[in-house]
Amino acid sequence: MAAYAATRDRVEAYFDRTATQTWERLTxxxxxSRIRQTVREGRDAMRALMLSRLPEDMRGARVLDAGCGPGVATAALAARGAQVVAADISPxxxxxxxxRLAPKHEGLVQFHVGDMTDASLGRFDFVFAMDSLIYYDRTAIDRVLGDFGARSGGVVFTVAPKTPFLMAFWGMGQLFPRADRSPTMQPHAxxxxxxxxPGxxxxxxxxxxxxxxSECLEYRP
Structure with a gap:
């Protein structure tokens, strides 16, 4: 899908060329800064909420960390014993x-640089997608969830909710060129x-x- 690919490429350019050091420090x-501290705290709280939807003992389970970023969730999933495929578009x-991965967990994690929806990655018991779909429109999210749902037992993911603050922020963002700034979040209800x-x-x-x-959702096909 052209729209999905275009957004994916913008996300890659942002995280791989512009914001790598920022996200390395944030995680x-x-x-x-005080503002980034709130983002760090929010992400920590969201990650904990999402992990609460998965078993504590994940030995034998295969999990896709879709949009793994610097690997914080990857490490947490491996610590539970999961076989993790950590995929991200940013090398x-x-x-x-x-x-960052602890040596004792190296045998549990397979890293993949590329599209998180790559069919060659196979099937999974769970898909964990934290803040990796927040830049996509509804059509693209439907496409990604349909793909994940066909190859897994369930997906725990996040979207940017349609709050007054985010809608105002999103609206203002449409007024300015985006050549040197982050991709725009797409709020969803x-x-x-x-x-x-379906499902x-x-x-x-x-x-x-x-x-x-951010809002945590769970999809089971």
Whole structure:
């Protein structure tokens, strides 16, 4: 799908050429600004919420960490015993995730630089997609969830919810050129997504910390 590929390429350019150091620092213990601290706290809370939807003991389970970034969730999943495929479009971020992975978990993780929907990655018991779909429109999300649903037992993922703050932020973002800035988040209403997908889509919870606002959803085909 052309629209999906175009957005994916913008995301790759942003994370691999513009924001690598920012995200490396944000996902570490290094000091950050007050605004970025709220984003760090929000992401930590969301990751914990998403992980709560998966078994504590994941030995024998195969999990796709879709859009793994610097690998924080990858490490948490491997610590539970899961066989993790950590996929990200950004070679730089995958490199950071690989460097950070504890040696004792190296045998549990397969890193993949490329499209998280690559069919060659095979089937999974679970797909974990934290903030990796927030830049895509509804048509693209339907396509990705349909693909994941056909090859897994369920998907835990996030979207940017349609809150007044995010809608205003999104609206203002349309007024400015985006050549040197991050891709635009696409806010979504969970009910609207549910109408267009087969299977069961349910809201799990929302995390709001300063400039971080994200909603956890669970999809079972």
């Amino acid at each position: 570490s213990d290094a000091p950050v 730089q971020l995958v490199g950071i995730a690989r460097q 969970a009910k609207r997504l549910a109408r267009d997908l 069961d889509l349910r809201r799990i919870g929302r995390v709001s910390r300063g400039f971080y606002i």
